[in-house]
Amino acid sequence: MRIATQIIKLTNKIFPQVPHPFNLQNEGRETYAQWQYRKGGDTIKFFLEACTAEEMFRDKLVLDMGCGAAGKSLYYCSLGAKHVTGVDVVEHYEEEANALAEQLGYKDRFTFIRASAFSLPFADGSFDTIIMNDFMEHVSDPERTLQEALRLISPQGAIYINFPPYFHPTGAHLSDVINMPWVHLFFTEKMLVNAYKELVKGMPDEKERISLRISQKENGEEYFGYINKMTLKKFQGILRNLGVVPFYYREAPLRPWMAPLAKLPLLKEMFVKMGVCIIKKPLAPARKV
Helix, strand or coil, X not given: CCHHHHHHHHXXXXXXXXXXXHHHHHCCCCCHHHHHHHCHHHHCCCHHHCCCHHHHHCCCEEEEECCCCCHHHHHHHHCCCCEEEEEECCCCHHHHHHHHHHHHCCHHHEEEEECXXXXXXXXXXXXXXXXXXXXXXXXXXXXXXXHXXXXXXXXXXXXXXXECCCXXXXXXXXCCCCCCCCHHHCCCHHHHHHHHHHHCCCCCCHHHHHHHHEEECCCCCEEECCCCCCCHHHHHHHHHHCCCCCCXXXXXXXXXXXXXXXXXXXXXXXXXXXXXXXXXXXXXXXXXX
């Protein structure tokens, strides 16, 4: 066993484990979709400083980009959305999403689409609300994805984006098996890939976790393809490239007392919990990517 893996296993005994939907599902406590539905309020709470849930969803045609198992999409149905379309590329999420939609009675107001978020089969201006909750840090081409959202939003609509920056304590998105905060600042990606594979070994969903998290380059090198290492700086660059001036933008600190640290140029990426952005039309012309 490699030294890095041994150290990470040791730190797992020191730092408390964060409740994670993958583990809750393995324990038979709730499915990923059920967990998303239960936590639905958390997916919009940062936007409520600038608007109301009713303004976001009541009688709206909603697109949930990167919906996962779509529990959060169904939560938006519960807030009065006229219809919610959830988009994700993971095949097995579709069955889970549709099962929960039927269970909750939202089957006629929900559609799951398995497709790339930057090439969707909808006409221009098809949606009143587009939400990207914890998604911009995952998509392979975030600039094209935002450009697609700009195409799909109606003239009176709004795009809601929130994401934890990469240097956030759990920005590596490995907290299902690694408890150490900021672990990606102390170990190389190769070390973390090896540790992750060792830590999920023998779990009932071992293959699914590895398939979801880990990709392979042409030379055979493994890396975490599940995330794009999105930072606040990169996101702001995307907005500039597309000529977008947000209606609302905030960098929420990890804790209220950390607000001063979340404003320091060299440290802010580590102490910001969530980048929050609301985009409304009219916009400056978006350049082609």
